[in-house]
């Protein structure tokens with residue numbers, strides 16, 4: 379009897395042990411599909427230009443030939459893939475099942491912080507108005523505008539504790555911590571977060587994407603949240619905003635798939651802090667062996683979806699460069715892993731922060747379409763900050 383070469387051993391670790399074993403410099407990723415903790419750097423994946431899938435496939439073949447067990451390419455790619463990318467083949471990979479649901483974490487207290495919004499809220503509202511002018515002139519139909527909060531603590535932020543609180547607060551999230559230290563950084567820099575949005579996952583020939591767009595704040599009060607969900611489900615503005623995103627994701631995946639299932643109506647999903655319109659799109663790959671069909675190849679073909687960019691894509695990316703005063707860095711990019719067989723999982727890098735010693739820069743965006751209101755978009759981005767603010771013990775600070 380022959381054993382298929384790419385069968386992976388069953389996980390021997392517990393998800394909680396891998397979370398506890400995470401240290402800055404490691405790569406951590408967990409989702410309902412499972413947990414992955416990777417350590418060491420066997421090689422770095424350097425791509426010419428924006429495409430990493432081919433360089434990743436070559437790096438994986440070389441690692442397998444060098445005897446690296448279960449080689450993966452893991453890490454993060456920025457919103458502008460040609461500008462920021464931190465992909466490596468780690469030396470050691472440990473896998474476990476999905477994180478378990480445990481008691482809600484205690485918020486950290488006792489640290490005092492300074493908070494600086496970038497840009498100022500009034501500036502962000504003004505950018506929304508300018509985006510609405512572009513939309514009014516027919517240059518765009520949707521653009522996602524982001525803003526950041528820069529936090530400074532009195533002492534260095536311990537990322538493993540922050541990651542653990544994010545995972546425990548929402549074990550179903552795509553939770554991640556990736557080293558994104560760049561030359562010139564005064565200290566190691568870590569991208570950390572708990573995204574609700576799956577860019578794409580691949581298992582054999584089966585692919586799944588789960589675009590989100592159209593959002594409302596979750597209050598925690600059951601009656602009020604029931605009303606919010608009903609309103610979101612019926613909101614023409616949010617349904618339109620969602621259709622742009624789901625339609626584009628389906629169109630791109632359709633290029634690679636023989637059959638594609640796209641539900642006619644979005645459903646509403648909840649995180650501990652937000653409600654979102656969500657569409658789960660599944661397909662079967664026509665040519666799973668092609669590098670372009672690896673999980674990373676598909677993620678690159680999809681990025682940036684209108685969930686973080688807009689419609690039409692190039693005009694929206696141009697408007698973002700003009701209207702957002704700060705570069706997005708790794709925010710609104712992709713984070714995840716791809717294995718030797720092309721399987722893998724990539725999340726959209728939202729509900730995230732870049733942590734460098736005492737500073738935490740967290741970012742959030744909101745989709746602007748005809749009918750958007752600057753004050754509401756400001757509030758929506760503020761509500762999206764709460765994932766990280768809660769984990770930092772800072773909810774209510776903004």
Ligand SMILES: C=C(O[C@@H]1C=C(C(=O)O)C=C[C@H]1O)C(=O)O
Nearest residue numbers: 590592593685728742743744745
């Ligand atoms: C850009 C973000 O979220 C994205 C934008 C959404 C929206 O505009 O409704 C919803 C979910 C995400 O796709 C973010 O959380 O920062």
